[in-house]
Amino acid sequence: MSSYPKFAVVGHPNKGKSSIVSSLSLDNSIQIGNTPGTTQVKRGFPLKVDGEIIYELFDTPGFQRARRVFAWLEEHGDVSADKRADVVREFVFKHKDSERFKDEVELLEPILNGAGIIYVVDASKPYGAEYEVEMEILRWCGQPSMAILNLIGNEDYREDWTRALGQYFRLVRTYNPMTARHNEHIELLESMAQLKEEWTKPIKQAISILDELYDKKVDESVEVVVDYMVEVLSFVHYQKIKEEEASGEEKEEAKLAYREKILKVEIKERQAIEKIWNHTDIEKNEASLELERVGLFSKESASIFGLTQKELIVTSAATGATAGAAIDLLAVGHTLLLGALVGGVVGGVGAMFGFDNLYEMKVLGQSIGKRELTIGPMQNLNFPYVLLGRSLYHASMIAKRSHAMRGDLDLENGSFTQELMEGESRKALEKLHLKLRKGEELKEETLEEYKELIKKRFLTLL
Amino acid sequence: MQYNHKLTFKSYLDLAQLLKQYQGSHEENRHFALSHKIQGIPLVLLWKDKNLYRVVDELDSSRYLHYLKLFSSLFGFILLLLGFFTGFALLSYSGAEPVNVIYLLLVMVGLPLLSMFLSLLSLFTGNMGARIFKHFSLLYYLEKAINFFPFAKKIDFSALPFSATLSKWIFLQRLQLFSFLFALGLFLALILTVVSKDIAFAWSSTLAIDPLAFQNVLSLLATPWQSFFPSAVPSLELIEISHYFRLGDKLDVNMVQNADKLGAWWKFLAMATLCYALLLRLVFWFIMKIGFKKQLKKELYTLPGVQKLLKEFSTAVVSTVSVKEEQHLEVKEEPTLLASEILSDDYAFLLAWNYAEKTLMLLQDQHKVTVTSTHVVGGRNSFAEDKVIIDTLKGKVLIYVKAWEPPTMDFMDFLADVLAKNEVDAVEVCPLGTVTEHYASKKVDMEIWLKKLEQITSEKLKVIDV
Ligand SMILES: Nc1nc2c(ncn2[C@@H]2O[C@H](COP(=O)(O)OP(=O)(O)O)[C@@H](O)[C@H]2O)c(=O)[nH]1
Ligand SMILES: [Mg+2]
Numbered sequence: 054m055s056s057y058p059k060f061a062v063v064g065h066p067n068k069g070k071s072s073i074v075s076s077l078s079l080d081n082s083i084q085i086g087n088t089p090g091t092t093q094v095k096r097g098f099p100l101k102v103d104g105e106i107i108y109e110l111f112d113t114p115g116f117q118r119a120r121r122v123f124a125w126l127e128e129h130g131d132v133s134a135d136k137r138a139d140v141v142r143e144f145v146f147k148h149k150d151s152e153r154f155k156d157e158v159e160l161l162e163p164i165l166n167g168a169g170i171i172y173v174v175d176a177s178k179p180y181g182a183e184y185e186v187e188m189e190i191l192r193w194c195g196q197p198s199m200a201i202l203n204l205i206g207n208e209d210y211r212e213d214w215t216r217a218l219g220q221y222f223r224l225v226r227t228y229n230p231m232t233a234r235h236n237e238h239i240e241l242l243e244s245m246a247q248l249k250e251e252w253t254k255p256i257k258q259a260i261s262i263l264d265e266l267y268d269k270k271v272d273e274s275v276e277v278v279v280d281y282m283v284e285v286l287s288f289v290h291y292q293k294i295k296e297e298e299a300s301g302e303e304k305e306e307a308k309l310a311y312r313e314k315i316l317k318v319e320i321k322e323r324q325a326i327e328k329i330w331n332h333t334d335i336e337k338n339e340a341s342l343e344l345e346r347v348g349l350f351s352k353e354s355a356s357i358f359g360l361t362q363k364e365l366i367v368t369s370a371a372t373g374a375t376a377g378a379a380i381d382l383l384a385v386g387h388t389l390l391l392g393a394l395v396g397g398v399v400g401g402v403g404a405m406f407g408f409d410n411l412y413e414m415k416v417l418g419q420s421i422g423k424r425e426l427t428i429g430p431m432q433n434l435n436f437p438y439v440l441l442g443r444s445l446y447h448a449s450m451i452a453k454r455s456h457a458m459r460g461d462l463d464l465e466n467g468s469f470t471q472e473l474m475e476g477e478s479r480k481a482l483e484k485l486h487l488k489l490r491k492g493e494e495l496k497e498e499t500l501e502e503y504k505e506l507i508k509k510r511f512l513t514l515l
Numbered sequence: 516m517q518y519n520h521k522l523t524f525k526s527y528l529d530l531a532q533l534l535k536q537y538q539g540s541h542e543e544n545r546h547f548a549l550s551h552k553i554q555g556i557p558l559v560l561l562w563k564d565k566n567l568y569r570v571v572d573e574l575d576s577s578r579y580l581h582y583l584k585l586f587s588s589l590f591g592f593i594l595l596l597l598g599f600f601t602g603f604a605l606l607s608y609s610g611a612e613p614v615n616v617i618y619l620l621l622v623m624v625g626l627p628l629l630s631m632f633l634s635l636l637s638l639f640t641g642n643m644g645a646r647i648f649k650h651f652s653l654l655y656y657l658e659k660a661i662n663f664f665p666f667a668k669k670i671d672f673s674a675l676p677f678s679a680t681l682s683k684w685i686f687l688q689r690l691q692l693f694s695f696l697f698a699l700g701l702f703l704a705l706i707l708t709v710v711s712k713d714i715a716f717a718w719s720s721t722l723a724i725d726p727l728a729f730q731n732v733l734s735l736l737a738t739p740w741q742s743f744f745p746s747a748v749p750s751l752e753l754i755e756i757s758h759y760f761r762l763g764d765k766l767d768v769n770m771v772q773n774a775d776k777l778g779a780w781w782k783f784l785a786m787a788t789l790c791y792a793l794l795l796r797l798v799f800w801f802i803m804k805i806g807f808k809k810q811l812k813k814e815l816y817t818l819p820g821v822q823k824l825l826k827e828f829s830t831a832v833v834s835t836v837s838v839k840e841e842q843h844l845e846v847k848e849e850p851t852l853l854a855s856e857i858l859s860d861d862y863a864f865l866l867a868w869n870y871a872e873k874t875l876m877l878l879q880d881q882h883k884v885t886v887t888s889t890h891v892v893g894g895r896n897s898f899a900e901d902k903v904i905i906d907t908l909k910g911k912v913l914i915y916v917k918a919w920e921p922p923t924m925d926f927m928d929f930l931a932d933v934l935a936k937n938e939v940d941a942v943e944v945c946p947l948g949t950v951t952e953h954y955a956s957k958k959v960d961m962e963i964w965l966k967k968l969e970q971i972t973s974e975k976l977k978v979i980d981v
Contacts, residue, residue, distance in 0.1 A: 067921045067963075080836035088921075088966060101834045103545060117924035124898055156924075178919045179949055182868040183894045206919075208951055266833045331836070 054162045058108040058252040059168035060245060061095070063160050065187065066115030068175045069203040069230055072457035074098055074112040076230035077238060079331050083112060107259045111168060113160035116342040119187045122157050126193055128265050130155075139163060161194065167384040170198035172222060177206035180213040188221040193480035197248035199224035201241075219400045224248070234515075235267050237485040271515070273329045273446050277506045279500070281322035281444060286437055286489035292430045311428045319444075325449045335462050380429055430490050437486045438479070445507070478506050520557035520564075524685075526817075527677075527811055528576035530563040534820035537569045541827045549829035556815060559824055587689055594693045598700020605701075606708040613717035613759060616780055623784065624699055624736065627792040630694055631799055634687055638806070642872035653970045681814055685809035691800035698792030705788065716780035717759035726754045733783070740786050747782040855979055858945065861885035863910030866933075868926060869893040869917055878915055878947065881954060882981070886913070893929065901929060909938035913979075918946035918956030922967040934973045945979040946967060956980060 061336050071092050075083045078098035084091055092114045099109040116122075122144065130140035145161050150153040164170055170191050174184065191198060200222040206417040210225065218225045226244050228237065231385045239260055246256035294303050295358050450462060485503045488495055539547075547562055548554065604623060606614055663855040707712060718729070730751045734741065745787075757777050815821060867875040872891055879889065887981040890904045892914075912933060916926065933942055946964045947954040956964075962981055968978055 066923065078835045078837065087962060096837050096839050098837045102831045103549060104832075115923075118894075118928070119923075120898065120925050175919075178917075181869055181894070181917065181920070182871060183920075185895065193644075208949070262831075263835075269830070303757065323881055326762065452882070 054328075056484050057106050058249070059111065059163060059166070059246075060108070060113040060171050061113055061160065061163040061168040062168070062171045062173060063113050063164070063191065064115060064173035065175075065184065066117070068173045069205060069457075070115065070173045071112050072170075072202060072230035073203065073228065073458040074110055076233050076455045077241070078110055078405065079456050081332060081334070083460075084411060085459055093156075093159075095163055096391075100262065102262055107255055107262065109168075113161040113163070116153060116157040116160070116187045117156045119157070119183075119190060123186045123190050124152060126190065130193070137197075138165070138195040142192070161190075161449065164191070164194045164196050166197065168198050169245070169252070170194065170222075170299055171245070172198060172200045173203055174218070174220070175205045176202035176211045176214045177204045177208045180217050184217070188218075192221055195485075197252075198222050199226065199244060200409070201225075202227045204229055211481050231453055231475055232453050234453060235263075239263065259308060260351065270329050270452070271508070271511065274326055274452065275504055275511055276513070277322060277325045278441070278444050278507055279504050281318060281483075282437065282441060282493070282503075283489060283500075285318050285380060285440060286486060287430050287492060288314060289430060289492065290317070292428075298391055305429050319440075322444060323447055326451050330451045330454070331456065332451050332462075333456055336402075343415065430492055435484070441482075441507075445511055445514060449511065471496075478510070483508055520553065520560040522556060522560060522808065522812055522815065524807075524811065525576045525580055526560050526563060528579060529567055529570075529574060530559065530821075531818050532575050532814070533563055533567055533570055534818060534824075535568060538820050538823060538840050539566070539827075540831075542832050542834075544824060544827040545612045545830070545832045546715050549788045554828065555825070556812065557827055559815075560822060564825065581687075587692070591693055591696045594694040595700045596792065598697035599704045600700070601707065602698075602701040602704020605706060606712075606714060609647040613715040613757070613777070616718040616757070616784070617720055619716075620736075620782055620787065623698070623705075623788045623901075624791045627694060627698060627796060630690070631795065633949050634690065634799060634803070638687070652792045663737070664858075666701055677811075677814055681807070681810050684803065684810050688800065688803040688807050691803050695793060695796045695800060698788060698796060701915060702785070702788045702793060705781065705785055709778075709785075713778070714781070715777050716784075717777065718754070726751065726758055730754045734790075736787055737783065739790050744786060746779070747786040748910065749780065753777075769842065771972075786803045827974055837948045842869070850962050850969055852969035852978060855977060858884055858913070858979055858981060859911065859943070861911075862913040862943075864908055865915070866904070866912060867915045870915060870927070877950075878954070893926065896965055905929075905936065907929050908933060908936055909940075910941055911941045912943070914942065914944045916944060916946050916964070918948050918960040918964065921960075921963050927967070927971070930968075930971065930976075934975055941975050942973075942978065943977045943979050945981060947981070954981070 054450070062074050064070050071083050071085045075081060075085065076243070078100075083096075092112055095111050095113045097109050097111050098107045099346065101107070125144055126137075126140055129139055132140060141161060141167050143451065144154075145158050145165060148158055151158070172188065172191060198221070200218040202214055202225065204211075204220075204227070215225050224244050224247065226241060228241050233241075242256055242260050246253045248258075288311075290307055292303065292307045292310065324333075325333065394430060481502060485495070485499050488499065544562070547565070548558060551558060551561060553561065580587070601622065605619055728766070730749065733749050733754070743747055753776060757780065843919065862884060863880065863886070865875075865884065865888070867878065868891070870878070870891055871894070875889060875891055879886070887910075888907075892901050892904055914933075916922070930942070930944070933939060946959075946961060947955045948956045965978060
């Protein structure tokens, strides 16, 4: 048998077992439902480094017929305490193909194969004696065990629970899978490391691996944000024109293309961030576009920069949002909500500054017989900060999001409530923005310095 | 299969093209790195070799290098011929007038040294030097000219994945090669002429050059071979006798007398060409080659995707997610079963599932229903105890359950047993909230109960939501 530590997350149905496993394994593919019995078979979530398993978590179905199982055990288990695990083993063996005890067999199997027990309860609900039979069964398995208090509701009965659980489990910890962040994840692992002496080393190793992984994700996010800034700010759109001068129609066409390109790049950036943090399929918001909300959002971002063209922003955000919707159709798999937000804000920003003055538009008489209209790079001084603010906000929301969360990512509330960048760092950031505005080539140091600043800011948002 | 992990221009171009189409996943790349002993750039190149089959279009490198080679050999050949004919022209000796050594030296030594100097200048002044001096070079215009050839259209120079600096190195390296070939032509012409003709060398200049000073310059030039080939160093005597003035309308008597000695010049000229125009040029060519390689390597690191590849080679793949496909219950939307809101006035039995005795009393007090008999079921009870209770049941039965606890199969079994009893007329299940919720159940919890209980098809069953 393999020697790495294993943990089976078990408990009553609907107490957040799958949520906890999602959060610990950074896997958002697990079905979480408020219908009990959503999880039907156990599923392993190994932490693997280059294919080698460091530890493995098991999500299991909840206890369904605990009393019956225990009755069977007592009936067959008139043995000394050290033999009790064998009785459980016998139970599992005898009922392998039984439809009746399907759930119990699934959840007991990993424990009998050496997994530590992580018993999950919802401590926002009153304690009930009916749990004792489950805990008894687990005690019979004779494996190292701990209990997790999850708070699903608003009340708090942790005291009662801790008293009761303390009689069955060595460790009792609170862990909320919906709000847990990296450090809470690590703290829980530290508790798990204490369960068994042989497990301490591999779990410690796992902790350092996960810490490194987290740092790597932060770094990669910063790369993505910076690449995106460079791409958008230095973007120049070229368009062939027929006459000496560009016609109004051609100008409009070019403007549209320029705007769409920016939207597309933003969508690409968002997807890259979501991929880094393994949040690729955030549930789609199918509701119709909520333009008032988009408008609000723009207003907030505007206030940061001390701009007060509110009415203008709201009306233009509406048109921008439609552009966002159009992009959605192009970029399959993207959420309509995000699209609307992106569209709304770029549109809103456009009106705020007067889109016509945002970029340089000029007619270039390129080589013989070829006339081109060029738009870009974006000349507005505040535009980079709007982009950066939005992108860092999105990235931090994604980075902070628990993998147990299902449903939409809420990007509207409390977004830009504080100044994004202080004066000093703004000055440093401006160095790069200036170069991009002028279409100059970037120096490695400038870029590195920029990355440093972005990283510092990003870390404060996490 | 033997793979070559040396960095060449071709492998650079191929890698650039491959990376545009394919960069592999972290897993694949890390696995690749772990299964090979090498690392760094050689590993990147090996990776390129293994994955190049993914590029289905024609390789940019084969097209580009083909034209580069074609152009280089064509132009190299032209320059060789040009050198040869220039040599002949310079050495054409009518018999009336000797061949001017100074003139020859300028072409065979001065010109190469000047061009090498320019190459160096272009190296040390960055692109600026190249920009200024390339205009002096015939090659520059020739390069411009190839733009008019039809094949030039097949190469999009602006799309080629290397910088102006690397182009400069390519240019400089080829410049050395072409110059070498030109000098080789000259050299061959010299040897051929010397063998086939009798040439009188002399020297002459509008400036008044003192033979001694001239000799100093020449022996300085001859320093490299002075020690092992002294006869290829013009002596002062030779210089003096071969000094010639155009104004004397016939040859100097002195010169005619020493005609056999004048031929000795050729050794010097041959050695000077060999040393300065050919060997030194080879050294330069080699320097440019090294410079080119260095620049190539530098640019390889900045090729889009290379940093990512190197990082993926060296960082372990950490995976936390499950490999197993999830099997889960279909999530049902809305329950079809409806809860009724009214409790009847009296029941024969009140059963409290999973409640403590104490709570049961509180509940009874709250709802004020008349019941004949109350029991706690489930919870700590054994099956035997529950069985005894079920056996006594008859008439209308009310069951209190904790709404926040989803119905387990244990409860469903119990409910089925109750419903199966003929004496029982009706069973009403009433999910209750917590004390702080004043026993009112939450809508979500209620839905869970309804969804579960609708699986039981019994006329006797009803769900109550108070
Ligand atoms: N608000 C909140 N909801 C939770 C929490 N943990 C679980 N849930 C919800 O409780 C329900 C059951 O969760 P699930 O993980 O499927 O429980 P399982 O049956 O034990 O695997 C789901 O609707 C979850 O969204 C929590 O910490 N906070
Ligand atoms: Mg589950």
